[in-house]
Amino acid sequence: MPRMADCLFCRIVAGDVPASVVRETERTVVFRDIAPQARTHLLVVPREHHQDAAALAGADPGLLAALVTDAAQAAAVDGIDRSGYRLVFNTGPDSGQTVFHVHLHVLGGAPLGHFGEPDFGEHRRPSGG
Numbered sequence: 564m565p566r567m568a569d570c571l572f573c574r575i576v577a578g579d580v581p582a583s584v585v586r587e588t589e590r591t592v593v594f595r596d597i598a599p600q601a602r603t604h605l606l607v608v609p610r611e612h613h614q615d616a617a618a619l620a621g622a623d624p625g626l627l628a629a630l631v632t633d634a635a636q637a638a639a640v641d642g643i644d645r646s647g648y649r650l651v652f653n654t655g656p657d658s659g660q661t662v663f664h665v666h667l668h669v670l671g672g673a674p675l676g677h678f679g680e681p682d683f684g685e686h687r688r689p690s691g692g
C-alpha cells in the first residue's frame with residue numbers, strides 16, 4: 564500500500580506532519596520518537612504503508628531487512644552502534660502498538676531495563692519451561 568491519508572506515519576513520511584528526521588533513504592525515513600523511552604529512541608519507518616512487521620514480511624521481505632540496516636546506520640549517527648541498542652517491533656494489542664504503520668523502535672544510549680510482562684516471574688513455571 565503506497566500511502567493512507569489518515570495514517571500518522573504516512574503523513575510524517577510525506578512531510579505533512581513535522582518530525583525530527585535523522586536519516587532518509589529512497590525507501591525509509593528515520594525520526595526521533597516524540598515521547599522517548601530511552602536517551603536515544605528512533606523510529607525507522609518504510610515510506611510505503613504496511614500495518615505491521617508480519618504484513619511487511621509477507622509483502623516485501625527486502626524492505627523489512629532494509630529497516631534493520633537503516634536502524635544500524637541511524638544508531639551510528641547517534642553514536643550508539645558500539646554501545647548497543649534494542650530493536651522492537653510492537654505488533655498487535657498486547658504489545659501496545661498504537662500506530663498501525665510498521666515502525667522499528669531503536670532504543671539505546673545507556674543500559675536498558677529488562678523487558679516483557681511486569682512481574683512475569685510470578686507466573687513462570689517452576690521448571691522454567
Ligand code: 5GP
Binds near residue numbers: 571
Ligand atoms: P507503537 O506503540 O505503535 O509501537 O509506537 C508508536 C510510537 O510513535 C510511540 O513510541 C509514540 O511515542 C510515537 N509517536 C506517536 N505520535 C508521534 C508523532 O506525532 N511524532 C513522533 N515523532 N512520534 C510519535
Ligand code: ZN
Binds near residue numbers: 611612664
Ligand atoms: Zn501509513
